[in-house]
Amino acid sequence: MPPYAIIYNGDCVYIDVLLTVNIIIDFFLLLCVKRLLNIRAKNRRIILASVLGGVFSLIALIPKLPLPINLPIDILTAAALVFTAFGKCAPKMFFRRTAVYFAVSFSFCGIMVFIISVFHPKGMAVYNDSVYFDISPVLLIIITLISYYMLRIFKRITKGEIGKNTCVVEVDFNGQCESFVAAVDTGCNLREPFSGGYVIIAEKEILQNLRLNGAKMRIIPYGSLGGNGILRGYKPDYVVIDGKAVGGEVYLGVCENALNGEIKALVPFELMK
Numbered sequence: 001m002p003p004y005a006i007i008y009n010g011d012c013v014y015i016d017v018l019l020t021v022n023i024i025i026d027f028f029l030l031l032c033v034k035r036l037l038n039i040r041a042k043n044r045r046i047i048l049a050s051v052l053g054g055v056f057s058l059i060a061l062i063p064k065l066p067l068p069i070n071l072p073i074d075i076l077t078a079a080a081l082v083f084t085a086f087g088k089c090a091p092k093m094f095f096r097r098t099a100v101y102f103a104v105s106f107s108f109c110g111i112m113v114f115i116i117s118v119f120h121p122k123g124m125a126v127y128n129d130s131v132y133f134d135i136s137p138v139l140l141i142i143i144t145l146i147s148y149y150m151l152r153i154f155k156r157i158t159k160g161e162i163g164k165n166t167c168v169v170e171v172d173f174n175g176q177c178e179s180f181v182a183a184v185d186t187g188c189n190l191r192e193p194f195s196g197g198y199v200i201i202a203e204k205e206i207l208q209n210l211r212l213n214g215a216k217m218r219i220i221p222y223g224s225l226g227g228n229g230i231l232r233g234y235k236p237d238y239v240v241i242d243g244k245a246v247g248g249e250v251y252l253g254v255c256e257n258a259l260n261g262e263i264k265a266l267v268p269f270e271l272m273k
Helices: 015-036 043-061 067-086 091-119 137-158
Strands: 005-008 011-014 124-127 130-133 166-173 176-185 198-203 218-222 229-234 238-241 244-246 250-255 265-268
Touching: 011 015, 015 043, 015 067, 015 091, 043 067, 067 091, 166 198, 166 265, 176 198, 198 229, 218 250
Parallel strands: 176 265, 198 250
Antiparallel strands: 005 011, 124 130, 166 176, 166 238, 198 265, 218 229, 229 250, 238 244
16 A cells, blocks of 8 residues: 555545545635635635645544534634635625535535435545545546536526626725725716716725725715715725726725625726726
8 A cells, every 4th residue: 555545444545636636626616606706816825725625635534523523623624715715804704705615615515425325436435524536637627627617607597696797996095005896887877976976886894905084085975775875985096997097087985884795896887988
């Protein structure tokens, strides 16, 4: 038996295969979460989180854990991978990301358990919620890609919030920069009343890098965000949308708890032209 293999429950488990399989699986699971929730994240962070997930998969080599112990470990593992892949965010948003990753991961694991129970494929097993395939890496990549694109098709079919057209907005206030994902909304025609400039609406929680307390503020009335009210308006030094600088008068309208879901900002469609 090679030095990098052990006997577990009567099966020969290759540690390098266990690590590689789970790194690949975690990479595509995190990509699914990124696309389902329209999260802006760099691939190198997702790769780093996938490697961490591969390391966590070594828990499969210890004796089978009871559910009261295994479940908290799974939740903490999911939270660690989500934080590594997508970074810091508001607690509510972080909980949602972790819950979605947890659901996607357990769905995948459940499918594997079903396949093992019904078809009894040789070399496939699930140990302490870690998947093990003693198969060709090429075949594993093909299977994982098929699963990934099936989820993409599901996303397009279900549409809803996750099907909205999105863009990446970058704003600068006195050298303070912030970037965030926003939905492009054809019904968002809010303008600053004096200049007539378009207003990008954003939740306060996604503007943590901007110190707006000392900035010059304008009051922007609205009547389309679940009622009438006012937004605090600020004029950035510059605005970039999807890498393209936006000219003219553009304001940032800051709201609190007005936009539900993962996407916390709205961009008027006119700014995309």
